Amino acid sequence: MSASRPEVAPAAGDLPFEKALEQLEEIVRRLERGDVPLDESVAIYERGEVLKKHCEALLKRAEARIQRITLGADGRPEGVAPLDMS
Secondary structure (H helix, E strand, O other): OOOOHHHHHOOOHOOOOHHHHHHHHHHHHHHHHHHOOOOHHHHHHHHHHHHHHHOOOHHHHHHOOOOOEEOOOOEEEEEEOOOOOO
């Protein structure tokens, strides 16, 4: 068993987005290679699901913080408003 097993990885909630995404990409690469034993495949797949949800939550929070600049009639910046993502 390797030292990079998901059980020794930090909790997903403790990871910044970039690190979580990096770990998720590594899990995808390992699973795509197909040379991981079944029990380990299941474990890293489950870790990948946790990381995916964590990344999605971080992105949602970032989107909620993004604002757009509103312009006045004269074209000058007037203020900010929430960014409409729809």
